[in-house]
Amino acid sequence: MPDLLLELFSEEIPARMQARASADLKRLVTEGVVSRGLTYAHAEAFATPRRLALALAGLADHAPTTREERKGPRVDAPEKAIEGFLRSTGLAREDLSVRDDKKGQVYFAEIVRPGRPAAEIVAEVVEEVVRTFPWPKSMRWGNGSLRWVRPLHSILCLLSSEAGAEAVPLKIDGIAAGKVTRGHRFMAPEPFAVQDFEDYRAKLDRAFVLLDPADRAEKILHDATQLAFAQGLELVEDKGLLAEVAGLVEWPVVLMGRIEERFLDLPPEVLRTSMKEHQKFLSVRDPKDGRIVAYVVVANRDTHDNGATILAGNARVLAARLSDAVFFWENDLRTPLAAMTEKLGHVTFHNKLGTQGEQIKRIAELARDLAPKLGTDPDLAERAALLAKADLASEMVYEFPELQGVMGRYYALRAGEDAGVAEAAAEHYSPLGPSDATPRAPLSVAVALADKIDRLTAFWAIDEKPTGSRDPFALRRAALGVIRLVLENGLRLRLSELLAQGYPGAEPEDLMSFFADRLAVHLRDQGVRHDVIRACFELGGQDDLVLLVARVEALQTFLGSEDGANLLAGYKRAVNILEQEERKDGVEYSLDPHVELAETEAERALFTALDDATRQLAPALAAEDFGAAMAGLAGLRAPIDAFFETTVVNSDKPLVRRNRLCLLNRIRKVMNQVAIFSVIEG
Structure with a gap:
């Protein structure tokens, strides 16, 4: 049984597309060969910035001849029905047989599909996959009709066995498949031939290409951790950024630089976000005080000066970026929080729901009402809600929207606000998802609940509800947030009463049903049966979520x-x-x-x-x-x-x-x- 090796070599594939593309390549090729009668033992796909690769082990060398018997229309059926049956089978009328059936005489077709060699099938599948590949974005180049994410330069496609390796006869828009690939763009650009997957992988290693993205990520993490440790520092974990950086290089070379002293007073979140978003740097902190003091650059090549020139260039760009951040930070600190909040009175929240300023006032009123039930001060809850979204008008959050809330906390502390008020600004958006931490401080919980209840009831009142997979206002996430805030803090609150305090005009029964669905999803993820949830919910009046969940868990047990x-x-x-x-x-x-x-x-x-x-x-x-x-x-x-x-x-x-x-x-x-x-x- 031969093994198949396929490589599609191109200009740089965006890092964000690589994982999906390698999975699609594996799926499409394996489905294609199996549907044409070939079996295989194992498949593995890989991606680098310049190539997609697939290794299929134990591929059958020949698809067997198949026979299919298909029942057709009656002999006296309309002529169009018989012609349609003939077209679907590819046979002539004289090739059909006639048999007696319950309803009379019926045509039967025996369709024989002769077996084909693996090379012929692979060529057919690869061309189909390449021409129809589901890139999120693709392009044409030159005079050809082929579309690919970036210009496709070469195709390596070979079948290897103990007898040797043969290139699959295949040509797509003038690109003929062969046994040849190339290594690193700068460090080993010359072409070389390969015999099988093991030979391919080994020669790529020698040509400064790590084929497996997991290997590249592991090398980056190991080298960066060691560099930081050697200087008494520690790498800040960021799995998403690590995976993205691993998709930017074929031969990762890890370098570490220091942040200039003049930028170290910036909040660590600002430093991390600026370096991540603008330059794809990994952050390094001082474990003694948590400050971000250095960064890791992942280069794509070794250099004679051990990366000194690369680091110097990146340091200049970083200094310019961080100078902008300092400007935003200092300007924002000079702007009173009340002035920031006042600006939001001129920003539309939704054309049917008024401004963000009006939304903030509603949240503040609701937070004040909730405060006594949560054991916190109503005045502080109202103050926290009034200031929680102030940073939306800041220059820093305008530049880095992901820092909303985080910057509000810093600005509130610098303005001398109560520490709980500042913390509520940072935490009131939470939880943002199933793995996000839930606020525990009563003040933060009051503002977070008020924010989510206002959002839900307001959009329900104007009939902007989630439909199917569409949820543009993140209402499912808001409902899950309310559920987690209540359950994880053990809050004995009546959900129906909470919703009644929200935006007027929401349909309470419909909204309660929505919460029931979200609760079922939440509990199902924790292993609770949906029918057990329904059995308790259908008792009626089950809007004390803590009590309801206790009943559900006892019943399931x-x-x-x-x-x-x-x-x-x-x-x-x-x-x-x-x-x-x-x-x-x-x-x-x-x-x-x-x-x-x-x-x-x-x-x-x-x-x-x-x-x-x-x-x-x-x-x-x-x-x-x-x-x-x-x-x-x-x-x-x-x-x-x-x-x-x-x-x-x-x-x-x-x-x-x-x-x-x-x-x-x-x-x-x-x-x-x-x-x-x-x-x-x-």
Whole structure:
């Protein structure tokens, strides 16, 4: 079985596109060869700035001949139907056979697809993949019709086996496939031939190209960490930037420079953001005080002066960038926070919802109302909300929008505001996603809740709700933020009351349903079953999220036990019989059953068990002790099982039958005090 090696060599591929492109190459080629009858054992794809590569091991050397039998239209069918069937099969009418079928005589086609050699199939697949590759952006060059992310220079495509390696006969827009590739653009530009993937990878290493992006990232991380450690410093972790930098170089050479003293008073976040966004530098900090004091440059080549010229050039560009940052910082510090906030009164938040200034006033009022419930000072909560978004009018945040909130904290502290007010400015946007930290300080929580509730209710009021994958105002994220703020801080708040304090005109039921969906998604990610969530939510009035989640977790634990699983089965049996008989009789059996009409010991024991469960459930639910409530239900398992084993519900005595159906209804009523068990999947 041969191995396939494919390399598409081009001008520089943007780093952000490389991971997706290598995955697409692997997917498209493997799907293409498999759909044409070839099998393979293993596939691996790689990307560097100048090449996409794919190695397919254990490829079948020949696709087998296949035969497919396809049923067609009846012999007396309209001529157009028969012609369409012939076109789909590629056969002539005389090639069809006629067989008897239930509905008369029917045409059958036997389609034979002769086997083909792997080289022919690979050539066909590669050309199709190259011509239809799903780049986010692509270009044409010269006079050809081919589109690629950047001009495509060469194609290496070979099949190798113990007998040797053969280039696949393939030509795309004048580019003929061969066995030749090139190494590093500057350090090893001469072409060289390869025999198989191992030979390819080894020769690339010698030609100063690390093929695997994971290897490049590992080398950068190792060398940068060692450089920093040697100077008593530490590298600031940034996995996203590390992956991006690994996509910018084929032969990473790590260099470290020092930030000039005149820039060290800038906030570390400003230094990190400026170096990351403008120059793709990794930041290095002093572990003693956390200040960013140095940076790592990843060059794409070794130089005779060990990178001194590269560092000097980067230092000049960095100095210009940081000079701009100092200018923004100093200008912002001279502007009072109140003046920044006042500017937002002239900035539109949404054309149907007024200005950002009006939004801030709404948030401040709501934060003030929430403060006592969260155990914090209303005046401070209002002050924090009024200043939390002030930095949106700052020059620094205009330049670096990702620093919103972060800069607000610095400006508030420099202005002498309360430390809690400053912290609320930094934290009120959080949590931004499932892995983002949730604020814990009551003041920050009050402003964060107010911000998200205002956003949700305001956009709900103007009917700008998420639809499908479309959520331009990040309302799903806002709802998840409210849920996490409430749950992770153990806040005993009524969600319906919170929403009622938001923007007037929102549909409360619709918005509560939206929150229920978001809660289900949040809990499902934590391993909670969706039907268990629904069983508790459908009790109604479940807008105390802390209490609801406690009930859900207790119910899921109970259902995972033998008693819980068996009791659920007994409940469903009871309810199925009850609903079936109610439909048949056209009545509801909702009256209280009478124990004096019981005829069997098991029947009387079930009455007693339901009485006992009722007595246990009332105080347990009142005390919010759902574990005790589940224990009360567990006592019903054996009596229900015994009842169905010994007692016929549909007695031939009408009075006894009706009483037993009412007894089944009582099982439902008692258990539905804890959750609506009927929606739980059996």
